[in-house]
Amino acid sequence: MSKDITYYEIGPADELPVGERWFIDVAGIAIVVFNISGSYYAIEDVCTHDDSPLGEGELDGQQIVCPRHGARFDVTNGKSLTPPAVEDILHYPIRVKGGQLEIGLTDN
Template identity: 50%
Template sequence: MADWVEVGTTEDLPPGSYTSVDVDDVQIAVFNCDGTYYAIEDVCTHDYGQLTGGEMEGCQVACPRHGAKFDITSGEALTPPAYEPVDTFPIRVEDGRIYVADDRWD
């Protein structure tokens, strides 16, 4: 089973913000979308650049390089030039601390 990695506290990540964390050499972006936390792989499926640094609007993030938009809640690619979704990851919040795990290989 995948190990849970602490991302930070709920105080560190208010609504409308995000951060990126390394989990076993995978960059994972963790977003607070209207008080709910989501985690997606921090990579644009168009050119493999990082999504963090892009603008977050509602529950979408735009790639800072070419503007492809992704749904933070599902990883779905919403606009070209990206057509493939990004991976999503489980999140848990305990005692004000946010955790993420890479469970793709479980």
């Protein structure tokens, strides 16, 4: 059974330049939104290794490096790429509608 997704407007797309990131809260979830080479991605701001904030980590292409112990994740799909993390991080669909960035959260 597929779950419904609700999209939340989070701000004008042209205010998130290439290489920048936003830290936002949507429905009580800490989320980081990236503009990487003109494409937008959103992940939960939590590392699956030890629940530390992840969003301040250095970006290496489409990979983010956890600032705490150095695990790498692919921000485009949430995949865990290197130890010490073994679980994927949460990531969210994002779209541009009428110039506004919108992030999709699954309804419970």
